[in-house]
Amino acid sequence: MHHKSNICRNWLVGLACLWLTAGGGFSAGKNSGVSEYQVKAAFLYNFIKFTDWPGRTFASAEAPIVIGIVGDDPFGKTLDDVVKDELVHQRPLILKRFRADEDLGSCQVLFICNSEKERVAALLNQLKGKPVLTTSDAPGFAEQGGMVNLLLVKDSVKLEINQAVAEASGLQISGKLLSLARIVKSK
Amino acid sequence: MNRFRNLPIKRKMLLTNLIISGAVVIAATAALFVFQILNFRTNFQRDTATLAAVIANNSTAALAFNDAKGAAEVVNSLTANPAVVAASLVRPDGSVLASLGDTNSASVLSRFPPAGEARFAGWHLFHTESVKLDQEKVGTLFLLANYRHTFMELVNFYGRVIGGVMLCSFALAMFLSGKLGRILTHPLLQLAETARVVGEKQDYSVRAVASSQGDELGLLTEAFNHMLGRIQNQDAALSLSQQKMKALIHSIDGVVWEWDPRQRAFTFISPQSERLLGYPPERWIGDPNFWNRIVHPEDLERATKAAAEAAQRRQSYSYEYRMLAADHRVVWIRESGVIQVEQDQAVAFRGIFIDVTEQKRAALELAQLNDQIAQTQRQAGMAEVATGVLHNVGNVLNSVNVSAALLRDSVHKSQIHTLLKATSLLRDHLGDTAAFLTQDPKGLKLPGFFIKLGDHLAAEQQVWQKELDGLGKNIEHIKEIVAMQQNYARLSGINEALEAKELVEDAVRINESAFSRHGVTLVREYQDVPRVGVDKHKVLQILINLLRNAKYAMDDSGKSEKILTVAVRAAERRVRIEVRDNGIGIAPDNLARIFQHGFTTKKDGHGFGLHSGANAAREMGGRLFAHSDGPGQGAVFTLELPVAGTDTARSKKSDPAAVGNCHHEI
Numbered sequence A: 001m002h003h004k005s006n007i008c009r010n011w012l013v014g015l016a017c018l019w020l021t022a023g024g025g026f027s028a029g030k031n032s033g034v035s036e037y038q039v040k041a042a043f044l045y046n047f048i049k050f051t052d053w054p055g056r057t058f059a060s061a062e063a064p065i066v067i068g069i070v071g072d073d074p075f076g077k078t079l080d081d082v083v084k085d086e087l088v089h090q091r092p093l094i095l096k097r098f099r100a101d102e103d104l105g106s107c108q109v110l111f112i113c114n115s116e117k118e119r120v121a122a123l124l125n126q127l128k129g130k131p132v133l134t135t136s137d138a139p140g141f142a143e144q145g146g147m148v149n150l151l152l153v154k155d156s157v158k159l160e161i162n163q164a165v166a167e168a169s170g171l172q173i174s175g176k177l178l179s180l181a182r183i184v185k186s187k
Numbered sequence B: 001m002n003r004f005r006n007l008p009i010k011r012k013m014l015l016t017n018l019i020i021s022g023a024v025v026i027a028a029t030a031a032l033f034v035f036q037i038l039n040f041r042t043n044f045q046r047d048t049a050t051l052a053a054v055i056a057n058n059s060t061a062a063l064a065f066n067d068a069k070g071a072a073e074v075v076n077s078l079t080a081n082p083a084v085v086a087a088s089l090v091r092p093d094g095s096v097l098a099s100l101g102d103t104n105s106a107s108v109l110s111r112f113p114p115a116g117e118a119r120f121a122g123w124h125l126f127h128t129e130s131v132k133l134d135q136e137k138v139g140t141l142f143l144l145a146n147y148r149h150t151f152m153e154l155v156n157f158y159g160r161v162i163g164g165v166m167l168c169s170f171a172l173a174m175f176l177s178g179k180l181g182r183i184l185t186h187p188l189l190q191l192a193e194t195a196r197v198v199g200e201k202q203d204y205s206v207r208a209v210a211s212s213q214g215d216e217l218g219l220l221t222e223a224f225n226h227m228l229g230r231i232q233n234q235d236a237a238l239s240l241s242q243q244k245m246k247a248l249i250h251s252i253d254g255v256v257w258e259w260d261p262r263q264r265a266f267t268f269i270s271p272q273s274e275r276l277l278g279y280p281p282e283r284w285i286g287d288p289n290f291w292n293r294i295v296h297p298e299d300l301e302r303a304t305k306a307a308a309e310a311a312q313r314r315q316s317y318s319y320e321y322r323m324l325a326a327d328h329r330v331v332w333i334r335e336s337g338v339i340q341v342e343q344d345q346a347v348a349f350r351g352i353f354i355d356v357t358e359q360k361r362a363a364l365e366l367a368q369l370n371d372q373i374a375q376t377q378r379q380a381g382m383a384e385v386a387t388g389v390l391h392n393v394g395n396v397l398n399s400v401n402v403s404a405a406l407l408r409d410s411v412h413k414s415q416i417h418t419l420l421k422a423t424s425l426l427r428d429h430l431g432d433t434a435a436f437l438t439q440d441p442k443g444l445k446l447p448g449f450f451i452k453l454g455d456h457l458a459a460e461q462q463v464w465q466k467e468l469d470g471l472g473k474n475i476e477h478i479k480e481i482v483a484m485q486q487n488y489a490r491l492s493g494i495n496e497a498l499e500a501k502e503l504v505e506d507a508v509r510i511n512e513s514a515f516s517r518h519g520v521t522l523v524r525e526y527q528d529v530p531r532v533g534v535d536k537h538k539v540l541q542i543l544i545n546l547l548r549n550a551k552y553a554m555d556d557s558g559k560s561e562k563i564l565t566v567a568v569r570a571a572e573r574r575v576r577i578e579v580r581d582n583g584i585g586i587a588p589d590n591l592a593r594i595f596q597h598g599f600t601t602k603k604d605g606h607g608f609g610l611h612s613g614a615n616a617a618r619e620m621g622g623r624l625f626a627h628s629d630g631p632g633q634g635a636v637f638t639l640e641l642p643v644a645g646t647d648t649a650r651s652k653k654s655d656p657a658a659v660g661n662c663h664h665e666i
Helices: A006-020 A036-049 A080-083 A113-127 A164-170 A177-182 B009-064 B068-080 B105-108 B147-201 B216-253 B272-277 B290-294 B296-314 B356-414 B417-426 B433-439 B441-489 B500-518 B536-556 B588-593 B611-620
Strands: A065-070 A091-096 A109-112 A133-136 A148-153 A158-160 B086-088 B095-102 B119-123 B124-133 B136-146 B255-260 B265-269 B317-324 B330-342 B345-355 B494-498 B518-527 B532-535 B562-571 B574-579 B621-629 B635-642
Touching: A006 B441, A036 A065, A036 A080, A036 A133, A036 A158, A036 B009, A036 B330, A065 A080, A080 A091, A080 A158, A080 B611, A080 B635, A091 B136, A091 B296, A113 A133, A158 A177, A177 B009, A177 B068, B009 B086, B009 B124, B009 B147, B009 B345, B086 B532, B086 B611, B105 B494, B105 B536, B105 B574, B136 B147, B136 B588, B147 B216, B255 B272, B265 B296, B272 B345, B296 B330, B317 B441, B330 B356, B356 B441, B356 B500, B356 B536, B356 B611, B417 B441, B433 B441, B441 B500, B494 B536, B500 B518, B500 B532, B500 B536, B500 B562, B532 B536, B532 B635, B536 B562, B536 B611, B536 B635, B588 B621, B611 B621
Parallel strands: A065 A091, A065 A109, A109 A133, A133 A148, B518 B562
Antiparallel strands: A148 A158, B086 B095, B086 B136, B119 B124, B124 B136, B255 B265, B255 B345, B317 B330, B330 B345, B494 B532, B562 B574, B574 B635, B621 B635
8 A cells, every 4th residue: 555645655754764864953044845844744743653542432433533723833835745645543633723712622633832841731731631632732731731743852763752642631641652762750 | 024923913013003103193294394395485475475465554654755764664664584685665666665674776676576576586486565545545665585594494393393293293103102001902912921831831721811802802802712612622532532542552462553654653652562563662763674574484475465555446445364472472463554545646554553463373273174074084084985885785795605606515516526436437447448347246337427427517516507597697796886985985076967866876786785684664755857967985975874864764653664765856946855653753953953964863973964965055056955754753864055156056175164054954
């Protein structure tokens, strides 16, 4: 099942990885290939693959996985490109952008942008116990109770996972991923 | 193979079990081994694929999130597998995320097959596995494995396993063979031991112990014991029978023998041989020409021929010959034997020698005696005839005597002397004869005297003539009688066809004078009968004897009227001559005995007559029998003779053996 789109995406991811191992920075002048948020988008996309939602989360087998972005979207078109026409767990991916005051429980993945740094605690509280994979790239997000944090450490994106919160919400994160990430506990 | 067969049973069983178990184990493990080896590569490939799949699966996150450390951890875990030579996780763009060993060189990389496939090259296996995250390829795992080590390990392993298993199985087999085999071998060994004891000691009273029943060994033991029992019985019976036979052979008054015609020597000779002929049995056995040596040289050829003929005919036989005993005695032997034939070949002669010397001698004596008797009889018969003849001749001679006396007397009284006187007178007067005759008174009387004398002499001559005629007749008669006697005195034995009547008349004639002297009236009753085929001499003798006996019987009776009837009649296909008298008859007790040899009621009788008469009659094919109503009632003797030309008219030489066996014929 080599879809053309798959190959495209793979190349994208591959390029991203290549760039990373090359240890290249983010400056557009230095490397016009991959940006930070392209990598994070790829990471986010891949993350979904390693996560299992509880059965009652979806209305049907074909119900899509909704990825919500709240705040100022740093991805631009990147995440759209990454998730377009993709299936994860045989479900299509839908990207939705939200404002902070909207109901965020309808998505399965939520990316909280840096712009909503102050409201993180409230948002996390709102989503407590709900099977929503909360992600962000702000430092300390995991300690605050966020599930996944995509941290940029020395020119490479590292993962921080608060497994306890994820588990409390009924989300199962694959051990393979856990072994790569730094496990963080809520403060 | 024979060596194996001849091993003792325990060892055989052990070896068999070992071989079986060894073979089974080898077969099983070899099968397994072969199977494993055949499938090794497949298995190895599968194992490698499995490994690759696991590693790939575990590398998804590392590849997805580009975590070199995580990837390296996963890849390094492959070091645990000694077969893995090299491995690398490669990003979709071809760059290596993590690697183990040397896969970086392009040459090595190029040998990997497309994703999802594996390729063997010598001892190496190149396996390429796509790492997929949720059906999306995130990288490739290149795995290079070398199965030589594993293979050798496997071989080693199996080798050791087979060796170990075989050792164990041998040990187990030996142990079990010993324990379980005993169940089988013990009774067998026992049985064999029993058999050995029986064979060694010849003791058939031993019995094998049956340790199982119903199975073949039990049956064998039973049968074995059964057989022993039978052998025991047979042995006893045989022993008994042998003893009996020995006793029997010893008790036989003859030499029991067995002779092998192929070896031409005796294979058995009973101990009597020594007693009979003086040669101990050892000399007889095995000496090929012993028999030839002890047979009398004169009889050897005949005996050998007889033996050969008997062998030819393959029948039982008996013949006699002389043997020379050790002390040079001549012994007459009757050899009687049977011939055992197998497949048309004479394989053994078995028989008995009986000493018949005494019998031979006795037989010889008897024959001689019989000859003597026959001769005596013949002589007696002839004597009787001669007596008869003599009687007749005597009687005639009486007449002759009388005639002769008469003649003598007459001649003596003859007037010849007167004539001589007259002639002397004439002589005296020869010169003057005429004067004498006419003048002399004596001379004148002479013519008248001569005439009277002439008449007288003529009359005398007539008387003499008559007497001489009678004399001549009588002499003729005598001549006839003597001639007849001579005729009959010739040796007989020839049968002729004769008239019975004539035979009777001949016999009567011989006794004629005796009849007339004793005042016997002869009555003749002759019928017309066919001729008889008989020996003239014999018949005459018999008839003469019968006639004389009748005469004597009538004499002894004292009756005044003596009637003797001779009759000739036909009876069936025979002719009967009957001599009937009215003499003293025969007492019923004597009727049987009169025909016995030596029986006589006459003072000077010899007793041959009736006995030999009966014999003679039988020899001619006829018979002689008698009947009497009792003492004083007379008797009739009948001589029955065969008609000439019939079967019964035979001429048989007298058989000396028959003498002494005759009884009266009624």
